[in-house]
Amino acid sequence: MRIAVVDESAARAAVIEEGLHDAGLTDVTVFADRHGIAARLEALSPDVVLINLANPHRDELEELFALSKAMARPVAMFVDQSDSAGIEAAIDAGVSAYVVDGMKKERIKPVLELAIRRFNAFTRLRVELDEARSALAERETVDAAKRLLMKKRGIDEPAAYALLRKAAMDSGRRIGDVADALVTADRLMGDL
Amino acid sequence: MTDTVRLGFLPLVDAALPILAREFGFAEDEGIDLTLIRDMSWATVSDRLLYGHSDAAHLIAPLAIATTLGLGRPATPLSVPFVLGLNGNAVTLRPDLAAQVTTPGAPGDVADIGARLADVVKAADRKLRFAVVHRYSSHNYMLRYWLRGCGIDPDTDVEIVTVAPPFAAQALADGEVDGICVGEPWNSVAVDRGAGVIVAVTSQIWLRGVEKVLAMRTGVMEDNRDRTHRLVRALYRAGEAFVDPARLDTVAGVLARPEYLDGSAARIARAVSDRILFARAHNPLHVPDFMFQHREAANFPWVSQAAWLYAQMCLAGHTPPDDHDYAAAQRVFRPDIYRAALRPLGVALPGASSKLEGGIAEPLAVGTTQGRLILSADQFFDGRSFDPETLSTYLAESTIS
Numbered sequence: 001m002r003i004a005v006v007d008e009s010a011a012r013a014a015v016i017e018e019g020l021h022d023a024g025l026t027d028v029t030v031f032a033d034r035h036g037i038a039a040r041l042e043a044l045s046p047d048v049v050l051i052n053l054a055n056p057h058r059d060e061l062e063e064l065f066a067l068s069k070a071m072a073r074p075v076a077m078f079v080d081q082s083d084s085a086g087i088e089a090a091i092d093a094g095v096s097a098y099v100v101d102g103m104k105k106e107r108i109k110p111v112l113e114l115a116i117r118r119f120n121a122f123t124r125l126r127v128e129l130d131e132a133r134s135a136l137a138e139r140e141t142v143d144a145a146k147r148l149l150m151k152k153r154g155i156d157e158p159a160a161y162a163l164l165r166k167a168a169m170d171s172g173r174r175i176g177d178v179a180d181a182l183v184t185a186d187r188l189m190g191d192l
Numbered sequence: 193m194t195d196t197v198r199l200g201f202l203p204l205v206d207a208a209l210p211i212l213a214r215e216f217g218f219a220e221d222e223g224i225d226l227t228l229i230r231d232m233s234w235a236t237v238s239d240r241l242l243y244g245h246s247d248a249a250h251l252i253a254p255l256a257i258a259t260t261l262g263l264g265r266p267a268t269p270l271s272v273p274f275v276l277g278l279n280g281n282a283v284t285l286r287p288d289l290a291a292q293v294t295t296p297g298a299p300g301d302v303a304d305i306g307a308r309l310a311d312v313v314k315a316a317d318r319k320l321r322f323a324v325v326h327r328y329s330s331h332n333y334m335l336r337y338w339l340r341g342c343g344i345d346p347d348t349d350v351e352i353v354t355v356a357p358p359f360a361a362q363a364l365a366d367g368e369v370d371g372i373c374v375g376e377p378w379n380s381v382a383v384d385r386g387a388g389v390i391v392a393v394t395s396q397i398w399l400r401g402v403e404k405v406l407a408m409r410t411g412v413m414e415d416n417r418d419r420t421h422r423l424v425r426a427l428y429r430a431g432e433a434f435v436d437p438a439r440l441d442t443v444a445g446v447l448a449r450p451e452y453l454d455g456s457a458a459r460i461a462r463a464v465s466d467r468i469l470f471a472r473a474h475n476p477l478h479v480p481d482f483m484f485q486h487r488e489a490a491n492f493p494w495v496s497q498a499a500w501l502y503a504q505m506c507l508a509g510h511t512p513p514d515d516h517d518y519a520a521a522q523r524v525f526r527p528d529i530y531r532a533a534l535r536p537l538g539v540a541l542p543g544a545s546s547k548l549e550g551g552i553a554e555p556l557a558v559g560t561t562q563g564r565l566i567l568s569a570d571q572f573f574d575g576r577s578f579d580p581e582t583l584s585t586y587l588a589e590s591t592i593s
Contacts, residue, residue: 013552053235054231056232056356056357056359057233058233058236059325059354059355062326063327063353065264087243088243091243091245
């Protein structure tokens with residue numbers, strides 16, 4: 001089965017492609033750039049096109065499908081029209097599939113299910129990455145707050161950290177928030 | 193008890209009524225928690241609607257008809273109980289091309305501009321390429337109507353491609369296309385960047401052209417009659433607020449917010465108040481009825497408007513003329529729901545559901561079931577009219593002379 005993946009996020013496309021490969025679907029082509037996609041898709045003549053639901057160029061692609069001989073009478077479908085749970089899962093994951101007319105539902109369903117799982121996996125990855133990034137940012141803020149306390153109070157690092165932790169516990173806030181408040185206050189107050 | 197209504201929209205000025213219904217509290221007054229879902233392409237707005245991710249949508253009118261008829265995908269019956277507005281689109285060309293067909297900065301007679309464009313098209317060594325926002329869009333049909341009326345065959349003399357509204361100005365700036373037909377604020381974005389010059393607004397092509405509609409799945413609409421009525425009333429009240437000059441700045445400010453159009457309030461205010469900047473470094477000019485969101489029962493879903501759109505679909509070769517489809521297309525517009533919803537507000541309700549489109553030259557009092565209603569001119573630029581009773585004659589008379 002020939003599958004085209006249209007996604008401007010190279011990272012997400014890679015996650016999907018890898019998943020399809022693992023499932024034995026090796027005839028996969030990724031389109032990351034919309035320019036010239038019409039001719040390239042037509043030349044490829046895929047059985048299934050997987051698109052990110054939020055892809056801003058879907059209107060163009062639908063026009064292409066309406067015109068293209070290779071994609072004659074495509075059907076936009078998520079799993080099976082009657083399978084509302086599957087449709088809901090597809091929409092939540094953000095996958096939109098275009099299937100060439102005549103493709104058997106039994107054949108497309110596993111591909112879509114796989115795509116949905118991979119889209120979800122990518123979303124999880126991104127969330128984890130965001131969390132890691134914010135954890136890193138928080139650590140930098142805590143370090144800045146510690147340096148501030150060490151300088152202004154003439155104490156060492158463990159003492160500065162203990163002071164931050166106590167302030168956080170006393171006020172029921174996270175250490176990062178206390179550190180952030182301290183750094184912000186210092187920036188506002190300057191040398192006052 | 194509060195009902196939730198999830199409504200999909202694209203970042204366009206004519207998404208104003210649902211946004212104002214939420215922000216000004218009209219939906220809340222009707223016991224509706226209106227949740228707005230923004231997308232970037234019509235394909236996604238309609239997918240969400242079809243698959244139940246949204247309950248209603250701000251949608252291009254012909255797409256509601258195409259979806260009901262099953263053009264390009266499995267048929268799903270949609271209904272339109274309320275029209276969100278008429279017109280509000282424009283045709284914007286590359287500045288050098290615009291200079292050949294019009295006086296940049298000033299509105300001209302669109303028949304003259306079209307005639308000059310026809311000369312350019314015939315003399316050009318390649319086909320001019322125009323972008324519309326969707327295959328099944330009023331933009332596509334309005335542009336084709338104008339081109340055909342000026343002796344340009346939209347199928348063979350030029351190329352018409354699709355670009356989603358938020359990318360139209362960029363496509364023009366990048367030279368991907370020679371002209372765009374899109375809704376506001378995207379023409380003004382192109383003008384402000386110097387990438388384009390507005391040569392015509394769609395109200396010059398048809399003074400009362402149906403534009404965006406409130407679309408719902410027919411089953412969802414029927415199964416929640418009371419909720420549908422309340423939603424229609426909230427949108428009607430939003431229409432009153434939209435046309436109130438005292439609220440112009442507030443309206444523009446709300447629409448400009450990041451979660452809605454995420455754009456310039458000053459630019460949006462121009463469209464809302466019908467002041468159009470045709471070319472950069474000129475003054476905005478007042479174009480009466482550029483956007484027609486409320487007055488004269490603009491929100492009433494005239495069955496004859498759906499009929500006109502079906503006729504244009506046939507002329508574009510999007511569907512072969514068929515009596516059964518023609519009837520189904522007209523049934524998409526639901527004046528009965530509009531009347532039932534708005535009767536309690538005491539507003540003017542047209543007695544008829546269909547009219548001769550383009551047939552009014554002078555203000556005309558029309559029959560109503562309650563209130564008084566005067567309709568002003570609704571003409572097409574070429575002086576033709578459309579009688580929904582005689583589709584085949586109309587199609588036969590629509591060949592290029």
